[in-house]
Amino acid sequence: MAQSFYRLHYLFWDQAPQRLGDVVAAPLLALLRSEHACRDGGELCAIDADPWLGAQDGEAANPRFEAEGRDRVRVAYRFDLGEERSERSAQLLFVQERGCWRVADLISPGGGSLRRALAQFHRP
Template sequence: MKRLLTLVLCAAALPAYAGCPAPEQWARDFQKKHADFHWNAQRHDPALYTPAFDAALRKEWAYAKGEVGRLDYDPWLGAQDGDIAEPIAFEAESVQEDAAVVAMRYAFVLDPGTAPGKHAAHLVLKKEGAQCWRLDDFITPRGDSLMRLFAGDPEQPEAGPTGKASGAR
């Protein structure tokens, strides 16, 4: 009887997010359903983002006012033009109990008939409390952090990994 009680208590103590999808699956679903997350305030679902990233997105939308904001390229592509082509792979680069980084690796095609390049965008995920995975940052193929870019001072664009201001007007 004590063993049964111990098993029941252990099962009850499992985190509420035990039924969450694997980080790779969450990232795949997010990309498929919310690829326009960075500009489409009309379809915004705050449950998909950590409070800090949600606030950064809202700050960017307020700054952009429906126009091009601090990001002047598609963050999934790392470019203004081009397409994502197969194969597309979602790979967890690191996974902890409450944090994960998932790379979306894909073939990047700028012009039909040219050899595709290899690109990767990184989704930084977190679990907070009883929540499932939420997007906490998005790192573009250029290496720009949307959290840093969107949460920063609009008059002082953040420098990307090259030291140049990225996404500046």
């Protein structure tokens, strides 16, 4: 599931939320809908950097996926930014909803929870 999500939905925060309903848990999906609506208004919203990288620039190369329990997968990769190269990792957290595993959160290399950041920004 983690590999498929990474490969098919790497830019999930830029995708229309209706495309994510089968792979993202309801609480995170609701927050992504709020983020999408905010961005459609031309605003700078909660997500200001690539959550996988914890950075605005650079790219992930050679991802490796390692289960860290029943509901957590570490995605380790080589971070490339020009001449800078280092090893980083993010974590995907999963929950079971209606009998299927879905992404519940993404923890950045710096330890920040995407779901928490979205909830704080889009708090009613």
